[in-house]
Amino acid sequence: MSLSLSLSRRSRWRAALAALSLVALTACGGASSPGPTSLPESALVPVAPGDLVAYARDRLVQRAQVGLPATLVLPRAAVQEPGVDEGDLIAIDADRVYALHPGYIDNTELIPPRLTAGRRQANGQLTQQTTATLQSGYLPVGMHLVPAARRLAVLGQTVPGEVVIAASVLPPPQAPTRVSLDVFGLAADGRPSQTARIEIDGFLSGTRQIGQMLYVVTQWTPEVSAFQPPANATPAQRAAILAGLSADALLPRIRVDGAAPRPLVEEHECWLQPANP
Numbered sequence: 429m430s431l432s433l434s435l436s437r438r439s440r441w442r443a444a445l446a447a448l449s450l451v452a453l454t455a456c457g458g459a460s461s462p463g464p465t466s467l468p469e470s471a472l473v474p475v476a477p478g479d480l481v482a483y484a485r486d487r488l489v490q491r492a493q494v495g496l497p498a499t500l501v502l503p504r505a506a507v508q509e510p511g512v513d514e515g516d517l518i519a520i521d522a523d524r525v526y527a528l529h530p531g532y533i534d535n536t537e538l539i540p541p542r543l544t545a546g547r548r549q550a551n552g553q554l555t556q557q558t559t560a561t562l563q564s565g566y567l568p569v570g571m572h573l574v575p576a577a578r579r580l581a582v583l584g585q586t587v588p589g590e591v592v593i594a595a596s597v598l599p600p601p602q603a604p605t606r607v608s609l610d611v612f613g614l615a616a617d618g619r620p621s622q623t624a625r626i627e628i629d630g631f632l633s634g635t636r637q638i639g640q641m642l643y644v645v646t647q648w649t650p651e652v653s654a655f656q657p658p659a660n661a662t663p664a665q666r667a668a669i670l671a672g673l674s675a676d677a678l679l680p681r682i683r684v685d686g687a688a689p690r691p692l693v694e695e696h697e698c699w700l701q702p703a704n705p
Contacts, residue, residue: 472699480695483702484678485670488656498656499649515570515583515635523548524618526580528568540564543571543582545618560620566608572637580620581642584608585632607632607646628692629680648680648692 467473488498519526525548531541541562546554562568566584573580586606607628612620630648637643655673657666679698681689 467703469701469704471701471703473702475695475698475700477695479700480675480678480698481673483700484650484652485655485673488652488670488673489666492656492659492661495659498653499651515572515637517568517570519571519573519580520548521573521575521618525554526571526573526620528562528571528582530567531564538564541566541568541584543568543580543612543620545620547618556617558619560612560622562610563608563625566606569632570635572635572642574637574640577640578614579623580612580614582608582610582612583632583635583644584610604629605631607644609644624685626685627683629682646680650678650680652677 491498517528525546527544527546529542529544532539541564543560543562544557545560546557549555562582562584565586567587568582568584571580571582584607586604607630609626609628610622611624611626613623614620628644628646630646633645633647635642635644652673655670655677657669661669675695676691679695680692682692683689
């Protein structure tokens with residue numbers, strides 16, 4: 429899933445959150461399913477009301493029948509393109525240096541993740557260093573600096589529970605995976621002050637900055653294990669288990685500035701590959 433937002437004006441990036449360039453939602457089925465004969469396997473088909481849930485129910489039954497788990501998190505890949513900026517842990521604008529620091533435990537004290545800003549002197553030392561505290565439970569993974577707009581965007585990711593770091597720094601193992609996007613305005617002296625925060629369900633696949641436009645690509649895998657029927661379930665048993673599955677359970681959500689979560693995309697904005705087994 430991808431969304432694009434401009435860092436030049438808050439109204440522009442907020443409005444752009446709803447402008448998704450492409451959403452492709454597919455399941456990894458283990459059984460053979462020929463699908464419509466008139467479509468190639470690669471064909472993307474717009475979703476009509478009810479299609480998304482029907483598709484998921486069909487794939488859950490197929491996976492159960494061949495002994496595959498209901499939810500499978502696919503590997504994430506990054507692609508580097510020349511002339512396109514990726515996020516980094518350090519950003520430099522003239523003599524100003526911005527750096528991201530993960531959270532950690534100092535004896536018994538929890539030090540949250542931080543964004544620091546300092547001025548680089550001729551001898552290489554940093555002075556006038558200021559700190560902005562980032563959200564605990566998220567690992568800062570990169571930032572994008574737009575000097576012309578006097579803005580800086582920091583990307584974070586919840587860390588999977590199996591990663592061995594101090595438990596109090598990480599969310600509990602069953603916590604949902606989310607991507608955070610914190611936007612900071614930069615004062616004349618380079619001091620950052622937070623102006624907005626966005627949280628999106630899923631994993632961060634990558635970010636790219638072209639001029640003052642930031643592209644954020646996320647991957648979302650719904651947790652649907654509770655809806656997988658046993659392999660030997662009768663049709664009535666399967667129907668009872670799958671009855672509670674809804675589009676709400678399949679689609680990711682977005683939270684803006686602490687407001688109530690809302691769907692990142694609607695069902696009719698999705699595309700499926702029904703001919704792909």
